[in-house]
Structures are given as structure tokens and as C-alpha cells.
Amino acid sequence: MRISAALLTDRYELSMYAALLADGRVGAPATFELFARRLPEGRRFGMVAGLGRFLDALTDFHFDDDTLAWLQDAKVIDAATATSLANWRFTGTIRAYREGETWFPNSPILSVQAPLGEGLILETLALSIFNHDSAIASAAARMVLAADGRTLIEMGSRRTHEEAAVATARAAYVAGFSTTSNLAAGAAYGVPTAGTVAHAFVLAHQSEAEAFAAQMAAQGTGTTILVDTYDTEQGIATAVRVAQDLGATGPGAIRIDSGDLPTAVAAARAQLDSLGATDTKIVVTSDLDEYLITELALSAVDAYGVGTRVATGSGHPTAGFVYKLVELDDRPVAKRASGKANVGGLKTPYRYPDGREAFRVDGVVPPGARPLQVDVVRAGEVLPIPTLLEAREYAAAALADLPPAARHITSGPPATTAVLEGDPA
Amino acid sequence: MRISAALLTDRYELSMYAALLADGRVGAPATFELFARRLPEGRRFGMVAGLGRFLDALTDFHFDDDTLAWLQDAKVIDAATATSLANWRFTGTIRAYREGETWFPNSPILSVQAPLGEGLILETLALSIFNHDSAIASAAARMVLAADGRTLIEMGSRRTHEEAAVATARAAYVAGFSTTSNLAAGAAYGVPTAGTVAHAFVLAHQSEAEAFAAQMAAQGTGTTILVDTYDTEQGIATAVRVAQDLGATGPGAIRIDSGDLPTAVAAARAQLDSLGATDTKIVVTSDLDEYLITELALSAVDAYGVGTRVATGSGHPTAGFVYKLVELDDRPVAKRASGKANVGGLKTPYRYPDGREAFRVDGVVPPGARPLQVDVVRAGEVLPIPTLLEAREYAAAALADLPPAARHITSGPPATTAVLEGDPA
Numbered sequence: 001m002r003i004s005a006a007l008l009t010d011r012y013e014l015s016m017y018a019a020l021l022a023d024g025r026v027g028a029p030a031t032f033e034l035f036a037r038r039l040p041e042g043r044r045f046g047m048v049a050g051l052g053r054f055l056d057a058l059t060d061f062h063f064d065d066d067t068l069a070w071l072q073d074a075k076v077i078d079a080a081t082a083t084s085l086a087n088w089r090f091t092g093t094i095r096a097y098r099e100g101e102t103w104f105p106n107s108p109i110l111s112v113q114a115p116l117g118e119g120l121i122l123e124t125l126a127l128s129i130f131n132h133d134s135a136i137a138s139a140a141a142r143m144v145l146a147a148d149g150r151t152l153i154e155m156g157s158r159r160t161h162e163e164a165a166v167a168t169a170r171a172a173y174v175a176g177f178s179t180t181s182n183l184a185a186g187a188a189y190g191v192p193t194a195g196t197v198a199h200a201f202v203l204a205h206q207s208e209a210e211a212f213a214a215q216m217a218a219q220g221t222g223t224t225i226l227v228d229t230y231d232t233e234q235g236i237a238t239a240v241r242v243a244q245d246l247g248a249t250g251p252g253a254i255r256i257d258s259g260d261l262p263t264a265v266a267a268a269r270a271q272l273d274s275l276g277a278t279d280t281k282i283v284v285t286s287d288l289d290e291y292l293i294t295e296l297a298l299s300a301v302d303a304y305g306v307g308t309r310v311a312t313g314s315g316h317p318t319a320g321f322v323y324k325l326v327e328l329d330d331r332p333v334a335k336r337a338s339g340k341a342n343v344g345g346l347k348t349p350y351r352y353p354d355g356r357e358a359f360r361v362d363g364v365v366p367p368g369a370r371p372l373q374v375d376v377v378r379a380g381e382v383l384p385i386p387t388l389l390e391a392r393e394y395a396a397a398a399l400a401d402l403p404p405a406a407r408h409i410t411s412g413p414p415a416t417t418a419v420l421e422g423d424p425a
Numbered sequence: 426m427r428i429s430a431a432l433l434t435d436r437y438e439l440s441m442y443a444a445l446l447a448d449g450r451v452g453a454p455a456t457f458e459l460f461a462r463r464l465p466e467g468r469r470f471g472m473v474a475g476l477g478r479f480l481d482a483l484t485d486f487h488f489d490d491d492t493l494a495w496l497q498d499a500k501v502i503d504a505a506t507a508t509s510l511a512n513w514r515f516t517g518t519i520r521a522y523r524e525g526e527t528w529f530p531n532s533p534i535l536s537v538q539a540p541l542g543e544g545l546i547l548e549t550l551a552l553s554i555f556n557h558d559s560a561i562a563s564a565a566a567r568m569v570l571a572a573d574g575r576t577l578i579e580m581g582s583r584r585t586h587e588e589a590a591v592a593t594a595r596a597a598y599v600a601g602f603s604t605t606s607n608l609a610a611g612a613a614y615g616v617p618t619a620g621t622v623a624h625a626f627v628l629a630h631q632s633e634a635e636a637f638a639a640q641m642a643a644q645g646t647g648t649t650i651l652v653d654t655y656d657t658e659q660g661i662a663t664a665v666r667v668a669q670d671l672g673a674t675g676p677g678a679i680r681i682d683s684g685d686l687p688t689a690v691a692a693a694r695a696q697l698d699s700l701g702a703t704d705t706k707i708v709v710t711s712d713l714d715e716y717l718i719t720e721l722a723l724s725a726v727d728a729y730g731v732g733t734r735v736a737t738g739s740g741h742p743t744a745g746f747v748y749k750l751v752e753l754d755d756r757p758v759a760k761r762a763s764g765k766a767n768v769g770g771l772k773t774p775y776r777y778p779d780g781r782e783a784f785r786v787d788g789v790v791p792p793g794a795r796p797l798q799v800d801v802v803r804a805g806e807v808l809p810i811p812t813l814l815e816a817r818e819y820a821a822a823a824l825a826d827l828p829p830a831a832r833h834i835t836s837g838p839p840a841t842t843a844v845l846e847g848d849p850a
Binding site (some may be wrong): 001005007008009010011012013014015018019022023025030032049057067070071074076114120123124125127128129131132133143155157158160161162163164165166181182184187188193194195196197198199200201203204205214215217218219265272308311313317318323324325326328333334341356360401 | 426428430432434435436437438439440441443444445447448450453455457482492495496499501518541545548549550553554556557558580582583584585586587588589590591592604606607608609611612613618620621622623624625626628629639640642643653702733736737743748749752753756758759813829
């Protein structure tokens with residue numbers, strides 16, 4: 001059977017739906033919020049990504065006949081629930097932080113107001129998408145700060161689940177990466193793609209000269225040549241010679257994927273310049289993260305290719321968001337369990353010009369503060385959201401807007417923690 | 426456009442294919458191997474998962490017209506390459522470690538013998554699947570050892586990408602988890618699913634008594650009751666009373682999701698027993714991993730629900746596999762770059778009864794050693810592989826077969842490292 005988006009969820013969401021349908025509570029007016037109680041240890045801010053994917057999933061979210069038959073066979077739901085789910089559509093209202101917005105502990109980045117059964121059933125899918133995509137964007141944003149204007153290439157597809165790789169490329173692009181290696185992200189989302197050859201290509205030829213000539217014949221002299229298959233110094237000399245034989249001053253770029261990178265980059269730059277290849281750029285790859293990028297700040301690097309560490313959230317592969325019922329029957333509700341308490345009531349979050357974030361539960365935004373949520377679904381209708389390029393521009397502005405201390409890569413406290421202002425609900 | 430499995434790849438795979446087609450090297454006989462140079466820090470073994478998904482992806486791997494048109498529009502490939510890819514099908518031979526097999530540094534868990542262009546183009550997809558699924562299985566297997574026969578429930582869907590969640594459930598099941606929360610994994614792979622209610626369900630009722638009664642009405646008294654929404658002791662008392670009103674000795678199980686678990690479990694067991702609910706089982710959740718499971722070894726826990734830490738590989742979300750060209754035109758090849766060198770030639774891996782792993786490049790398996798690879802694709806034809814349940818049984822046997830020191834959860838060296846025996850290629 002084709003797996004419906006509605007099955008990308010935890011069994012208990014549908015078990016609860018069935019029980020709520022049976023006892024008449026499924027239609028009670030409810031509000032859920034998606035937020036994190038804390039940032040990953042040492043992180044000063046997070047970055048939101050995933051909203052566009054979530055809204056796409058919401059549009060595709062329905063229970064077809066095969067799905068309902070399987071759910072009944074598996075004893076997940078009864079016949080009455082199957083009938084109810086066959087007509088399931090989201091009729092509520094959703095407000096959210098924009099993609100590219102920064103987030104902090106307790107930021108309510110998504111608020112879902114809907115009949116209880118409708119809001120409940122979106123929990124797992126919303127969490128999966130926001131936890132993954134925002135973990136990637138949060139790590140990528142730190143790499144963007146560390147790169148300080150230099151180009152970043154996302155190339156982590158091979159280090160993560162094949163579909164997660166597509167979302168990774170998208171989230172890293174929002175955060176400020178320039179390109180991705182992932183073709184599906186190009187086809188699905190228009191993320192610019194990049195990539196030339198791997199070591200296997202060089203090994204597949206009798207010599208580096210032959211490999212580089214074949215590559216330039218296919219891709220032009222402006223391509224990026226991988227120079228460290230055998231000996232980097234010889235590789236660079238050969239790459240420049242082959243490019244110069246074709247009338248260029250050198251290849252468009254060289255890529256170095258091994259060795260001590262600061263040393264290798266300095267030697268490569270000097271060698272390229274001495275050979276007249278002053279326009280040839282240097283791309284470095286090899287287990288980079290925000291810390292290694294920072295270490296290379298004084299090196300003559302033109303572009304960083306980042307793989308494993310961006311695709312795995314640089315030590316924090318999930319953002320830590322939870323999705324909690326905060327209002328029911330127009331009254332605030334909150335779990336009181338130790339260490340997991342939360343504030344009841346629908347929150348209206350905002351940020352002051354000095355970066356402090358707060359929320360009220362009476363809907364008021366204080367003068368001078370900037371509201372943080374925008375309407376994204378109104379009465380079940382998904383509203384247009386910014387394009388990915390606009391989200392990327394928003395992210396760049398959000399990073400520029402961070403307090404100076406929050407821009408540090410070293411461990412430190414959150415730049416702010418969203419707190420309740422005004423009376424509790 | 427619908428995204429083809431063939432696009433779940435890095436741009437450079439197709440750039441290389443185009444260049445190899447142009448210079449006549451695309452059909453050269455080649456061998457690629459997928460292996461890891463090391464285990465994650467402190468890990469004593471890894472567990473293979475993903476083979477079944479990889480073979481499914483291989484079956485679905487083709488370039489349709491839309492995909493080829495997009496690739497040409499995006500200047501990834503030229504017209505000649507599009508023509509070649511339109512007829513792409515895998516014609517080679519693949520050998521692999523079974524799902525559920527343990528792996529160590531340098532274990533060649535997948536060997537692909539095929540024309541260069543065919544083997545090359547599978548690189549990213551093979552790595553994505555094996556790196557993800559084996560990272561999950563490797564972490565899950567440690568939790569299985571820690572749980573020492575107690576039931577493990579995979580419930581990490583919300584902490585990882587929504588499609589990765591399905592593969593996570595599958596890999597954890599192979600490693601020995603009993604059930605998953607993920608419905609899609611049930612529908613797609615037949616993994617048994619589990620789940621009853623969340624805190625929102627309790628909060629959605631006027632009282633716990635009302636919530637528990639509604640839950641038992643829908644799911645029977647054998648269900649698992651979440652008792653820590655307000656006060657765990659009161660929650661347990663209420664759960665038992667509601668179940669006893671329905672004629673049972675108690676609910677099937679209670680779930681505790683917060684607080685100091687050893688303390689809470691001891692109190693809960695005593696309370697349940699004092700109320701006559703001696704058959705009621707105790708399920709614990711709340712950020713469990715192999716270390717916390719070990720700490721609970723002496724507690725009266727019946728089942729562990731594990732979320733974030735299994736879905737994120739318990740600190741190691743990717744297995745570290747690489748995919749390297751090791752033979753071309755029937756000659757061994759190997760990159761020589763510092764720190765990334767590898768042994769050329771097609772390897773035949775095997776394990777001795779004492780657990781040591783080695784390989785030869787002459788195809789010989791020494792007497793008394795057990796060969797580790799099986800044929801999974803022959804002349805392009807995907808052969809039947811074990812069912813998921815059989816893979817799970819294989820995994821259990823593989824864990825039982827580990828040397829005692831390798832079964833420890835604490836950090837330590839790999840139980841073995843696969844080394845070359847006999848003459849190099």
C-alpha cells in the first residue's frame with residue numbers, strides 16, 4: 001500500500017481520537033502549542049525551519065480507504081472512528097513563527113486552535129518536521145555566523161536518511177547556506193545544487209592529468225578540481241597545467257578534503273598564486289563544523305563544504321520541541337508533572353528591540369515590541385507563506401538582529417528566554 | 426513533479442557519470458565497498474540495518490522523463506547522458522552483511538561489482554540508507570543489551586524526520602525492540618505498533634477518573650494508563666479503582682513519564698501491589714537511553730519506552746560508512762590521502778569463532794572461519810532476503826555471539842577490527 005502522510009504518526013494519536021470520539025470530547029475547542037523548554041546545551045539561539053513542509057503535509061493529510069482499512073485490521077481504530085477519519089479535514093487556525101526566525105526557550109513557535117481531535121492528530125507530524133528541520137537550521141545558522149560571509153555548501157545527504165537529506169538541504173538553505181549537493185532538494189524546492197566529482201572519478205583514470213582533462217572537457221575549466229587523491233601539491237600543479245592548456249589561468253576552484261586544513265590551504269593558495277592561478281578559489285571539505293570553520297577564519301578559504309555535522313545538527317539532531325494542549329473549552333490547561341510543567345493558555349509572543357522575548361495570554365502586544373507569529377492557516381485554509389528565498393533573507397536579517405553575545409559559537413546561555421508578562425490565564 | 430528515488434543523490438554522482446560517459450570510462454568493470462574506518466567513540470560494536478530498504482530502493486531506482494528533463498534544465502547532465510540514464514538499470518552483483526549482523530572497523534558490509542557508472546551512481550543512496558539505519562540499529566542494540574530481556578518500545582518518531590521515523594522503527598525492531606509507536610512502520614513493514622494515550626487525553630477530561638474510564642471503555646482494561654499528569658500516587662490509585670470497578674484487578678499497565686524514575690517505579694510497584702493490582706505492569710518513558718536503562722536494571726520495570734535517544738542514534742546519529750572504489754579494470758585501487766587511506770581490492774570478510782574479524786582479497790575463507798557476506802543481487806536481479814522477523818532473530822543471535830566485553834555499555838575499544846590476512850591485492 002502507498003503510505004499516506006496521515007500514517008506518519010504515533011499510534012496513540014489515533015487511539016486517543018477513537019476514545020475521544022466515543023466519549024464525545026473529540027470536538028471540544030482546543031489550543032495546542034509547539035515549543036521547547038530549553039535550547040540544546042550551550043546554544044544561544046535556535047532557528048525555525050519546517051513551516052513550509054508542515055503546511056504541505058497538512059494539505060496532503062487525509063485518510064484514504066486503504067489506510068482506514070489497514071488501521072481497522074490492525075485494531076488501531078474501530079468502524080465509527082474510520083467513518084469519522086474518512087471525512088477528516090483541518091478546519092482550525094494556525095499561527096507560527098516564520099521560517100528563518102530565531103527561537104528561544106518557551107517560544108511558542110506554532111499555535112494550533114482547532115477542535116480537539118483535529119489538533120491532537122497533527123502532533124507527531126508537526127513535531128517530526130519542526131524538530132528535524134529546526135535542528136538543522138539551528139546548527140546551520142551557527143555555521144553561517146562562523147563563515148562570516150564566505151560560501152557554505154551543504155553536502156550531508158549521505159550521512160542522514162535519504163528523505164531527511166532533502167529536508168536538510170532545504171533547512172540549511174533557509175539558514176544561509178548557498179547550495180546543496182542534494183538533487184532532490186533542487187527539484188522539489190529549487191535549492192541551488194552544486195557538485196563536480198569524487199575521488200572515485202580521479203581513481204577511474206590512468207592519471208590525475210587524464211582525470212582533470214576529462215572533467216574539464218565535460219564541465220568546463222570553471223569546475224572544481226579535487227586535488228588530494230594522491231598528493232595535493234602535485235594535484236594542484238596538474239590541475240593548473242591542464243586548465244592553462246585549455247586557455248584558462250587555472251581551474252575555477254580546487255577542493256581539499258583531507259590533511260591539516262589550515263596548513264594545506266595556506267600552501268595551496270601560495271602555490272596557486274605562484275602558478276598564476278590567482279582567480280582559482282579554494283573549497284575545503286572534511287568533517288567541518290562551526291568550530292573548524294571558525295579555526296579557518298584566517299585561512300584563504302573561499303567556500304566550506306559541510307556534510308555530517310550540518311545533517312546531524314552538529315551534536316543536536318533534534319530541536320527538543322514538544323506539542324502541548326494549553327487550552328480546552330476556552331480554559332487554560334497544563335500538565336503539572338515535575339520538570340515538565342508549562343504555562344496554560346494561548347500565548348501571544350513578541351520581542352523587544354533589545355532582544356528580550358516574552359508572551360502574554362491576553363492577546364496584547366506591548367508598544368514597541370514586535371509580534372512573532374503570523375497567521376498561516378485560517379479556518380482550515382492554508383495561506384501563502386514566503387518563498388524559500390524570502391525565508392532565507394528573513395533568516396539573514398534575524399541573524400543580523402541577534403544581540404552580539406548570541407552570535408558567539410562558544411557555549412553560553414540563551415540570549416533570552418520567553419517569559420510570561422501580564423496576568424496568567 | 427514526483428521526486429524519483431534516483432534524485433535522492435548528490436549532484437556529483439551524475440556529473441561524474443556524464444564525464445565518464447563522455448570519455449568512455451562509464452562501463453569499466455568496477456568494485457565499490459561500503460565500510461566504516463572506525464566505530465563511534467567508545468562503541469564496542471555496530472549493528473547492520475538498512476539492507477532491505479536499500480534493495481527496495483534499488484528496485485525503484487530509475488530515471489523517468491520528468492526527472493531527466495529537470496536534470497537537463499538544471500544543467501546537471503547533457504542530452505547524451507539523459508539518453509544513457511533513461512535506460513539505466515543495475516546489472517551488477519552485490520554482496521552484503523545480513524541485517525542484524527554486527528560490524529566493526531573496516532567491515533566491508535556491502536560490496537558492489539558493476540560497470541563503473543552503475544556502481545558510482547548508487548553511492549549516495551546506499552550511504553544514506555546504511556548510515557541512518559545502522560546508526561539506529563547500533564544504538565538500539567545497546568539498549569537491547571541493557572534491557573536484558575525486558576520489553577523495549579520505540580517511540581522516537583516525533584524527534585526525527587517523519588520518513589526517517591519509519592526507518593527508525595524498522596531498524597530498532599531488527600535490533601530487538603518489540604514494538605513501535607509509528608503506524609507507517611506497521612503498515613509498510615509489519616512492525617508491531619503500540620500506544621494508548623498522551624497527557625492531552627487526560628487533560629481533555631474533567632478528572633483523571635473520567636479520562637481513565639473513557640480510555641478503558643475504548644481500549645479495554647488491559648490498556649496502559651498514563652498516571653503522572655497531576656500526581657502519580659493519586660493517578661495510580663484512580664487507575665486501579667477504575668479498572669477494579671470494571672472487574673479487573675488493575676489496568677494492564679501504568680506509564681510513568683516524569684520524575685526520578687527508580688524512586689517512582691519502586692513506589693508505584695509497592696502501591697500497585699498493596700491495591701491488589703499485582704498483574705499491572707509498569708512502563709517507563711522520559712528520555713531513556715542505554716545508560717538510564719542500565720540504572721533501572723534493579724527496578725521493577727516491565728517495559729521501557731525509548732524515544733529521542735534511539736531515533737538519534739544515542740549520540741551517534743550516523744554510522745560513519747563510506748563507499749569507496751576498491752577495484753577497477755580488475756586491478757585494486759585506493760586513495761592515499763592522509764588519514765583516509767584504504768585497502769584496495771574486493772574483500773572477502775569472515776569471522777573466527779573467537780570473534781576476530783578479517784578479510785582476504787583472494788576470495789579464500791580460512792577453515793573454521795564464518796563468511797560474513799551473502800549474495801543479495803546477482804546480475805542485476807535482487808534475490809530474496811530474510812524477512813524482518815528473521816533479521817530480528819539473526820540480530821538476537823549476533824548479540825548473543827558477541828564476546829562478553831563487547832556487551833558492556835560503558836566506553837571501550839571495538840571488540841575487533843577487520844584486518845587484511847594473506848597477500849594484498
